[in-house]
Amino acid sequence: MTEAISVATAGLGRAGRTITPARALWWLALLTIVLGAVRIAATYPVFSATFDEPAHIATGMQLLDRHEFTYEPLHPPLARIAAALGPYLAGYHSQNGGDMWIEGRRMVYGRGGRPDADLLTLARVGILPFLVASLAMVWFWTARNFGQVEGALAVIVLGNLPVFLAHAGLATTDVPFATTFAAAFFAFLFWFERPSLPRGLVLGTAVALALCTKLSALLFLPASCGAVVAYGWLAEGRTWRLGHLIRSWHQGLAPLGAFLLTIWVVFGCQSDPLYGIMSLAHGVGELAAFAGHGEPSYFLGAINTHGSWAFFPVLLLVKSPIPFLVAVAIGAAVLIRAYRRDWRRMAPLIGALAIVASVIPSTINIGLRHILPVLPLLAIVAAAGLGRLLATPWPPQRMALAGLLLVWQVGEAAAAAPHYLAYFNQFALGQPQRIVVGSDLDWGQDVRRLLADLKRRQIPLVHLAVHTSADLRKHDMPPFETMYPGEPTTGWIAISEQIRAFYCAGYSWLDAHQPVARIGSSILLYNVPGPPAEAGVPDLLRKFSWNVPQPCLPPSRSASPARRHPT
Secondary structure (H helix, E strand, O other): OOHHHHHHHHHHHHHOOOOOHHHHHHHHHHHHHHHHHHHHHHHOOOOOOOOOHHHHHHHHHHHHHHOOOOOOOOOOOHHHHHHHHHHHHOOOOOOOOOOHHHHHHHHHOOOOOOOOHHHHHHHHHOOHHHHHHHHHHHHHHHHHHOOHHHHHHHHHHHOOOHHHHHHHOOOOOHHHHHHHHHHHHHHHHHHHHOOOHHHHHHHHHHHHHHHOOOOOHHHHHHHHHHHHHHHHHHHHOOOOOHHHHHHOHHHHHHHHHHHHHHHHHHOOOOOOOOHHHHHHHHHHHHHHHHHHHOOOEEEOOEEEOOOOOOHHHHHHHHHOOHHHHHHHHHHHHHHHHHOOOOHHHHHHHHHHHHHHHHHOOOOOOOOHHHHOOHHHHHHHHHHHHHHHHHOOOOOHHHHHHHHHHHHHHHHHHHHHOOOOOOOOOHHHOOOHHHOEOHHHOOOOOOHHHHHHHHHHHOOOOEEEEOOOOOOHHHOOOOOEEEOOOOOOOOEEEEEEHHHHHHOOHHHHHHHHOOOOEEEOOOEEEEEEOOOOOOOOOOOOOOOOOOOOOOOOOOOOOOOOOOOOOOO
């Protein structure tokens, strides 16, 4: 696409010290990788542990320290090992908690009975290499199929997506899975282009790593790879590559062997060679039951037990920077117009569409992070569109448009810092809590900032309804009481957006009051005037279930109890 500009600028670069567009983009891409790591590390001291992080660390530590993986098979161990490796090397050990929640809490508060910030930092650092690997991969992949200019553009685009930066800074499974999925998808395309023993070994290893990161690989890989095969079959003829693949059937043994060996290694080289396979099978069973039961989720003002078909498309539209969406649209138009018969160049677009289509009927709608693997693919599509604009010197408005989109997106990411997790674009109209909450807005990340604000205001007593897995009794908190739905109170009140949305009817009395402040992006602080509220029933004696939502709007389906699976 940009062969002409690449050759010309490379020649000018050799002739002197002129900074060419291609060379400038190369340096900007490299700077994006370095700054990405720095920006993410800068969020570590800002945010407290999100809801699922302690559980992920605990399960990874169990495998590293006890050589078993029994707390929860719903999520395979690779990303969890990465999260636990830093703490393990620093001398932390499994606490034999009995389940991942108790174990995670014991680890987080294990030293001195106070939150261990060092443990959380070490765990989050373990996820950082996956961000670097993702950026390097899209650079290589895009440069191979489109050109060096597009390769650099793909890095700049992906490295300035707030939602990608957000999850790269958390000790969870989402960015690791986006990375291993992209590697497996690319390995499949690489092998399908020309099957061989080395490529088969790479394919088997990459698929196993993706599956050992998240069971979503069982849906996303067949959907994306199958869609590419079907597209190539339709675009290039019904006999497309079929004969060659049939003659190469015996080479499938190499990927299978690499696949099984990788799973065995990831699960700790157990004496039972089927330990990993059986754990994955158990996890698949739990996932099927989980999806069949449904999971209450908040979307567009209502609680849905079995999801909404619009959930993931809408979240892509409101949590992606607008310049990114425009660049993706331009890239898709370029690919369809110029390369619609080239399955290699069409593969990122086809794969991304296949993933989104595969989750439309999903009953688990609890975060855009579940389809994070689409972002590297869409970054490649966006880079193809921006590269075409830069390769067309006339009219000059096209180059200006490409520059505007790049500057705009970089500016969006800079303005969002450090609140990448709660980023929404202008389509949300400044009220994202009307669209979604949970891990897209309120995942417990602002508890640390709440504590600092309460201390600064010297608040003597606060009523809390905050979405967190933290043990607030072990934090430097002023005296506090839990504020239950349907029990109006007075004085200082802190309530998070997740609680306000899921128990809307029980907290609707707060609508008559204006918050004093917003803590971070997810917690509202009120000071309700009136006489001191009478002391309620002590928390240890109260029988109340937080698992039954209390929506203001009738649910699309009757809401069932919400289970606390980390996803």
